[in-house]
Structure formats: C-alpha cells, structure tokens
Amino acid sequence: MGPLVAGGCFALGYGITQRIIVMQGAPQEPRREAFASQAFPGESLEALRRRHGEFSRDLTADVAAKEAELAREREAEQSRQEAERIAAEAKRRAEQQTLLPAVAPEPVLPEPAWTQPEQAMPAPVLPKPEPQAQPVVAEPAPVLAEPAPVAAPFPAPPLAPPNP
Template sequence: MAQSRPAQSPRPLRRSRWRGPLVAGFCFGLGYGVTQRLLALQLPALVQLRQGFEVREFPGTSLESLRLRFGSDSKEIRGDLELMELEQQAKQREAKRKEEQRQQELDEQRRQTQLQAEEARSAEPAEPVQQAPLEPALPDPGPEPEGAPQAPALPSPGEP
C-alpha cells in the first residue's frame, strides 16, 4: 500500500517585514543629517534663508510717535496683574487698620465719658428724694343724699 502524498509546492521564502521600514528610516536620517550640516556651515550660496523682500514699516501710528506726541515717559503698557493685586490688598489692609484704629478711639472716648459720668455722680452729695403727698384721684362728693342707692360691698377674700 503505497500512500500517496499530495504534491507539496515549495514553501515561498518568507520576506522580512522589517527591511522596508529600516531602509526608509535610514534614508530619512541621512537626509536630516545632510541638511543639518549644510545649515551649520551657513553657506549662503547653497542655502539662502533670508527674506526675499524689504521690511517696510507697519501702517498706522507707531508707539514711538505716540510717545513723542504725548510725552517722553516710557511706562510699561501692559498691566501687571500681580502688582495690581498686591496694591489692592495693601489698600484693603490699610483701610482695615484705619477702621480698627477709629473703632478703638471711639471705644476709648466712650470709656472716658462713662468714667466722667461716674465721677460726677460720686462727687454729688446724695440728696434724699422727697415724695409729693398723695392726693385722691376723685374729689370727695360729700355726704350722700338719703334716697341714693348704696354700692354693694365687695366680699372679703376669705368668704365664698
């Protein structure tokens, strides 16, 4: 019994996948190195990186002309926010300190006034208080007429 083997085709050679990217990377690296060397030599004949036109003044009013027109003081135009915030905090602290000082002065004045009032009270001799004699609220009508009804008597607290 002979076993028949299927005819095997020769295996194709396996190509490496890393050779293509390696060659491309080598070419890019070589080009980058050559470019860096040419720029480092600064050969104006080979590489010209300068502007191909003349620089003209920007249209409009320049800062220098405004300074000449309105004053020669050169001040910083940009606002320094940190500096402004520090100044604002310093003003707030100063205002708070002044308010506390004013409050202390007011408290001191009140204390002085109270002390003066107490001294004035203690210096005066204590006079006895004279009470006015009590007067009846209603005038006495006099003797009641004989035929007038009498007011009922109020019960005493012990009686029911």
C-alpha cells in the first residue's frame, strides 16, 4: 500500500509543478521557422512530358492483354518443345532400326502327327515286407536321489542372553 501512496504523491507533485511553470512562463508563442521551397535539381516531370510530346496520358497497362500474350507464348513454347521431343524420339527409333540386324521370320513347323498311345502295362505287384522283430530292452528304474541338507549360512540365534 505504501508504494501506491508514494506514487500518487509523486504524480500529484509533478503535475502541480508543471502547471506552475507553464503559468509563469512567457505568454509568447514560439515562432515557426519558415523555409522557402526550392526546386529539385534536374528536370521536372512536366518538362520531360513536354519534351517527349505526351501531355496528360495516364501510365496504365492492359494487364489482361499482357497475360493473354504471355499465355500464347507459353503455349507456343510448349508445342515447340513437344515437337522437338517427338522428332528426337523418331530419330532415336530410326537409329535403333538401322543398328538391329534384319530378323528373319521363324520357320513354321509342321504340326505333329498324333498317334494312338500304347496300352499301359499294369505295374507288377510286390509282396509286402514282413516286419522284423525288434529286441526288447528293459529300461532301468529311475533312481531318486535325496537332496543334501543345506548348511545354514548364519549360526542360529542364542535362546538366552549370555551371562556376564
């Protein structure tokens, strides 16, 4: 709260001081400096217009006409590039045709004469093999080993406190 009161007092004191200084100041208003206008060195725009015979013609451009002309130029350029590409492709194909030897057409083979297939012979019947006797081996009974007791890593705590 203190900084707010101090700021308000400072602003009030500043405002009163400024008002007193303005009232005690000279009642004269400061004079403004007047500078005479001078012409820019060189020729003016009007002089240039008079010299070249254009008195009041506006400097405007027909944007639509310029865009149409640019579009025609672009289309002409694209068609010229397409024609060049097609001509180059035709030239490349002609060179490939001259480099490749003339390929003779393949001779036409006569159709094969179909004949009657021979009678298939039946497969011979083989006797079934008899199973051989396998020797019977008795498996030994599994031996169960008792686990060894695990030694305690720490000694057991005493049951009673030691006597002094």
